[in-house]
Amino acid sequence: MSCWDIVADFGLRSLGIGERVLPRTDITLCHQFTLIGSGMIWNLYFGILALGFGFLLATGLAVAKASRAVWLRKPAEWFIFVFRGSPLFIQFFLAYEALVLLPRAGIEIFGITVQTAWTTRAWAGALFVLFLNTSAYSAEIFYGALRSVPKGDLEAADAYGLTGWKRFRRILWPTTLRLAWPAYTNEAIFLFHATTLVFFSGFPAFQQRGDALYYAKYFAEKTFNPFIPYPIAAFYFVMLTLALIGVFGMINRRLNRHLPGASRPRLKVRPQIIR
């Protein structure tokens, strides 16, 4: 059995396509690389979608937190405190247990029965938690950046007669993004690392469709040898991190394209760990 056959059998195993039974005996290096790589699909799925939706909510939350209206500011502050102040691991557990309590048969809203069973599945439930979590972390970053927009920029906007939405869209928001981008890059890396927690935190891996770390743990337990699967998972994540730095670096260059070369902030990557 050549390595290509293994790739054909297990390459999309994490999505439930291909061989049904996971390898038990004669586990080769190729098996491990293929299956752990296949699990990376889930890490990418969670990371990209949570980051995308989270970006929108985070912008709203940051504006709300910076707002002078108490009824906007307080809920945003509490949301950010709760999600930044507690472990993601506990948030996953709590969300899962809460979703399990939803009535099995579905909820009746305006005569339409809404199914609830899918919410306890990792692809929906865990994604929702990750989305809220990254929104809170990013909102804090954006809020900090929003507060450090140079006073001169705002005065210039006033002088041009820009107000309201136009002022936000043309002046505040681009500068906020520019200032927040290095920190936001770290948050993105940090979020992709956090996706490895999903299948260790209550959400079951349906038909053994798990993420990279789920399969790495599977191999470590089957072979009693942690020295191969974990470094493979680590290798994939280092690659992912480098790719992220590349993409975010490109966006960073675009955000700063109007600045003279020397004053452009360089991305300084300091990935954090568990949240």
Added chain:
Amino acid sequence: MFASCADPSSLEGLNWLLCYLTTGKHLLFYSSFLVVLLLMAITAPVALAFGFGGALAARAGFWPLRMLGKGYTAMVRGVPDIVFFLFVPVAMDQGLEWMRHKVKCPDWDAPIRQGNDFLVCEAAKLPLSSSPQIWHEVYGFALAVLAFSIVFGAFAANVLYGAMQAVPRAQLETAAAYGMTQRQVNRRILIPQMWTYALPGLSNLWMILIKATPLLFLLGVEDIVYWARELGATKSAIYDYPHPDWRVWYFLVLLAFYLGMTRISEIVLGRLTARLARGQATMAGEAMRKAGA
């Protein structure tokens, strides 16, 4: 625990709740909070020591030592820390057993890795299979502490390295001009000065450490997450205190515990920051000097 709790089936309302919350298993649940606090209390100084060593090594003049320090700090970058939490305990366990195996059973000729098994002789097992249960738990906890310390040590090394670089160079050069040796400069100028620069990073790390403690559960330690799942699960009528699925309430308690820890830490660290800024050549220190004068 109380005499009135002898017959749970006859209890009602608040009495039932009081008896329920003081069962033996619940007392174990409460003590597992101490396990978490103990983990933080041990890990924080050990990780700080690892980080200190790493940062000093990364600054060393001797090339291999410098590479070792830099390699250590680079290790945890780019890789999810949970990979280390899963990897380090197993690797340490196998490493220790392998070493003991080599020392204690030199005449053992079968290979240690037989296919998918890791086999060492009886005498090399850690802890010995004859030792009492408590030693197994202590050993598991110690491995967990070590994994936490190594990972957080690398992050602390990063922070301390940056803080050492941030101490104004002129001060170190002045010290050297006064005839201090490198070691004296480190001890008298660099290390006392660096804390104010290191504190923001270290307080960040402390917050992360608090939030990383539920991962103890993954390492098989009976921590608060373990007990929350255990106690909250549906208890049928064969139990003394039957109840439906209450896990979500238990996890709410854990959430409140962590939010409380975070809030207290924020307050304490804020005070510490103010204390350390005193007399420093930084903006905060300058503001304090002006307010005092």
